[in-house]
Amino acid sequence: MLKEIREEVNQIDQELVRLLEKRYACVDEIVRIKKEQHIATLDSTREQEVLKQVADLVENKDYEISIMRTFQDIMDRSKEYQKQNK
Numbered sequence: 472m473l474k475e476i477r478e479e480v481n482q483i484d485q486e487l488v489r490l491l492e493k494r495y496a497c498v499d500e501i502v503r504i505k506k507e508q509h510i511a512t513l514d515s516t517r518e519q520e521v522l523k524q525v526a527d528l529v530e531n532k533d534y535e536i537s538i539m540r541t542f543q544d545i546m547d548r549s550k551e552y553q554k555q556n557k
C-alpha cells in the first residue's frame with residue numbers, strides 16, 4: 472500500500488521535474504530579455520498575478536495555503552537563479 476502510493480508520488484515527481492525544467496527554460500529567456508532591457512529581477516506585480524492564478528486553480532481549499540507557499544518558493548528560487556545568471 473505505502474509502496475504503491477510512493478510509486479504514484481514518484482511518477483508525479485517525474486512530471487514536476489519535467490515541468491520545472493520547462494519553467495526554468497522560460498526563466499532563461501526572461502533573464503536574457505531583462506538583461507537586454509535593464510529590467511530588475513523582482514517584479515512584485517507579476518508575482519501577485521502568479522499567486523492569484525494559482526489560488527484560482529486550486530480545487531481543494533485544504534491544499535491552498537501550502538500550494539501558494541510552494542509557488543512563492545518556486546519564484547524565490549527563480550529570482551535566486553536569475554541573479555546568479557545575469
Ligand SMILES: C=C(O[C@@H]1C=C(C(=O)O)C=C[C@H]1O)C(=O)O
Pocket residue numbers: 498501512513514515517518521545546547549550553
Ligand atoms: C520570472 C520573472 O522574474 C521574477 C520571478 C517570477 C517567477 O518565477 O514567476 C515572477 C516575477 C519576478 O519577480 C518574471 O519577471 O517574469
